[in-house]
Amino acid sequence: MVSSVATEPDRQPEGGTEPLVRIDGLSVEFATPRGAIHALRDITLDVPRGKVLGLVGESGCGKSTLAYSLIGLLAENARVAGGRIDMDGQNLAQLKPKEWRALRGKRISMIFQDPMTSLNPVTTIGQQMMDIQYREKVGRAEMRARAVEFLEQVQLPDAASKLDAYPHQLSGGMRQRVCIAMALLTRPDLLIADEPTTALDATLEMQIVTLLRELQEKFGCSVLFVSHHLGTVAELCDEVAVMYAGEVVERGDVAQVFRDPCHPYTQALFECDPARIREATRRLPTIPGTLPDLRRPPAGCAFRARCPKAFERCMTDHPPLYDAGGGQAARCHLNDPAEDRA
Amino acid sequence: MLLYASQRLVLSVVIVMVAVSILTLMLHVVPGDPAVMILGPRATPELIEQTREAMGLDKPLPVQIVTFFGNILRGDLGQDVFTGREVSQIVFEQLPYTLILISVSILWAAVLGIALGCYSALRRNTWLDTLTGVLSVGTISIPAFVMALYSVLVFAVWLQWLPAIGAGEGFWDRVTHLILPSFAIGVSWVGYVSRIVRASMLEVMGQPHVRMARAYGLPDRWITRSHILKIAVQPAVTLIGTGVAHLFSAAVFVEVIFARPGIGALIVQAVNERNYPIVLGAVLVTTGIIVLATLISDLVIAWLDPRQREDM
Numbered sequence: 253m254v255s256s257v258a259t260e261p262d263r264q265p266e267g268g269t270e271p272l273v274r275i276d277g278l279s280v281e282f283a284t285p286r287g288a289i290h291a292l293r294d295i296t297l298d299v300p301r302g303k304v305l306g307l308v309g310e311s312g313c314g315k316s317t318l319a320y321s322l323i324g325l326l327a328e329n330a331r332v333a334g335g336r337i338d339m340d341g342q343n344l345a346q347l348k349p350k351e352w353r354a355l356r357g358k359r360i361s362m363i364f365q366d367p368m369t370s371l372n373p374v375t376t377i378g379q380q381m382m383d384i385q386y387r388e389k390v391g392r393a394e395m396r397a398r399a400v401e402f403l404e405q406v407q408l409p410d411a412a413s414k415l416d417a418y419p420h421q422l423s424g425g426m427r428q429r430v431c432i433a434m435a436l437l438t439r440p441d442l443l444i445a446d447e448p449t450t451a452l453d454a455t456l457e458m459q460i461v462t463l464l465r466e467l468q469e470k471f472g473c474s475v476l477f478v479s480h481h482l483g484t485v486a487e488l489c490d491e492v493a494v495m496y497a498g499e500v501v502e503r504g505d506v507a508q509v510f511r512d513p514c515h516p517y518t519q520a521l522f523e524c525d526p527a528r529i530r531e532a533t534r535r536l537p538t539i540p541g542t543l544p545d546l547r548r549p550p551a552g553c554a555f556r557a558r559c560p561k562a563f564e565r566c567m568t569d570h571p572p573l574y575d576a577g578g579g580q581a582a583r584c585h586l587n588d589p590a591e592d593r594a
Numbered sequence: 595m596l597l598y599a600s601q602r603l604v605l606s607v608v609i610v611m612v613a614v615s616i617l618t619l620m621l622h623v624v625p626g627d628p629a630v631m632i633l634g635p636r637a638t639p640e641l642i643e644q645t646r647e648a649m650g651l652d653k654p655l656p657v658q659i660v661t662f663f664g665n666i667l668r669g670d671l672g673q674d675v676f677t678g679r680e681v682s683q684i685v686f687e688q689l690p691y692t693l694i695l696i697s698v699s700i701l702w703a704a705v706l707g708i709a710l711g712c713y714s715a716l717r718r719n720t721w722l723d724t725l726t727g728v729l730s731v732g733t734i735s736i737p738a739f740v741m742a743l744y745s746v747l748v749f750a751v752w753l754q755w756l757p758a759i760g761a762g763e764g765f766w767d768r769v770t771h772l773i774l775p776s777f778a779i780g781v782s783w784v785g786y787v788s789r790i791v792r793a794s795m796l797e798v799m800g801q802p803h804v805r806m807a808r809a810y811g812l813p814d815r816w817i818t819r820s821h822i823l824k825i826a827v828q829p830a831v832t833l834i835g836t837g838v839a840h841l842f843s844a845a846v847f848v849e850v851i852f853a854r855p856g857i858g859a860l861i862v863q864a865v866n867e868r869n870y871p872i873v874l875g876a877v878l879v880t881t882g883i884i885v886l887a888t889l890i891s892d893l894v895i896a897w898l899d900p901r902q903r904e905d906m
Binding site for chain 2: 356357361366383384438
């Protein structure tokens, strides 16, 4: 792992602008009675300013852990074991609880997976939307007006009347719109969306994704969009990072990665996407095997046990992120220029 | 909310009526003639017949029950067999002593129980959490009368800090007379309430909406109050509401031990004297208050939680 740092390619080209968040060598561990789980290992990734970065991977790959570490809401048994998260000169990896609290709901906001349980069930929508404006030095009437304004932004029908409703009186799609309105209301620089459409049905999913895209363009914030649904990532994101077993295995421009995936895991992921299946089949394609035990991450490539293209070097050598050109990079020895020569 | 409240109120009245019917029936099932009880074994048959007639015992049972209901509606609970005083007057004379005793006991249970439960949930698995856990189980296992005897021994006899006998005169004296008996009743409920608040706090703390509140940087105290406690306190409210029945039975012992006037002391005395109208009247009023307490706890929960208002 350590040897890989030296060969890291330069960061994705940003068209001149500095990224909003630079994650550099971030490692997160979970303490368990049977030893530490190395949930994130040496993550190096930029969240571009004013763009949408997608984070994809199968369950347990660490994508949610990465999202939560960007808002300081990791579980109690988790700790940042190394690395930095830089946002405008502040290292988020070292923040104290009080400093985190100052950032949350101000510079960083989050939309959660399940809208059915994310809102306080015993408080009205309006009160919750006013509560999150507690830092503003404005009167109740103005807070209320702002709440209505943002409920209209998320195209909630009859927005003003929804202020006095309780969450259980709204449908799942409406609740997720409320959650998006709340997240945008705080005018964050970084909006983290942790699988915001997973709990919704397919038609609602597309509506929410379209809405997120429109609002992101309107407000110009950076979005970290966590999903395991490749279709929504293609629809919504500018850039994508593919995660496997606590590592970023491939990253780059969405169109480029989707057109020409360089890592065997990304390729396998695309082959398993039900949306790509053209012919009727009795069995959906899967990637054989399971995630490695993250208590003892394997020495070589984390994916080699499931990789159809694995060769000797993958057993011993941990691959760095090789530059694949055009800002695309993949953590696979097949992308090592030295392998081509061999 | 208004609809919900009126629904609950109607239900409460039905419950009281059923309870009263069962009570009257029970009095008839119990062997022995009340008239004989009153007059003693050497009464003449004519006198017994006269008394039965005066008490309405010669009429058929359904008529008796209907008459009894009619009397209750007019506020007539019958007369004390010895002094002839109105039972309702006697009961309502004694009631305030018991009501204040039980209310202060609930105050002990609610304030201490919720505070301790809250504290141990927020600092779970610390030595303080363990200590409250042990104390809670300890106090739950101690009956109120044992607590009453020992608190008299320690605070009234040895330390002589607090009075042990009677209800006191004047405001401040009454307050000091309340401390020991109400603590004796309330302390075991501190254990119950703190355990149940701790458990439901821990459950609510793990819910996504609490994480969402934290994601907006809301202050911790605020989250604890309006996102966690407002939901987590509900089982404790139900527990206290239904527990009022047990509080009354604890009050029976405690009033006797502390020689306080009150419904409990009245019932004990009336039972010893076979003074049935007073027993019946006191139990009836107690039943009404217990049902009222359940109603209040239901309404408090409906007020706390909008989801409960639509559950009828």
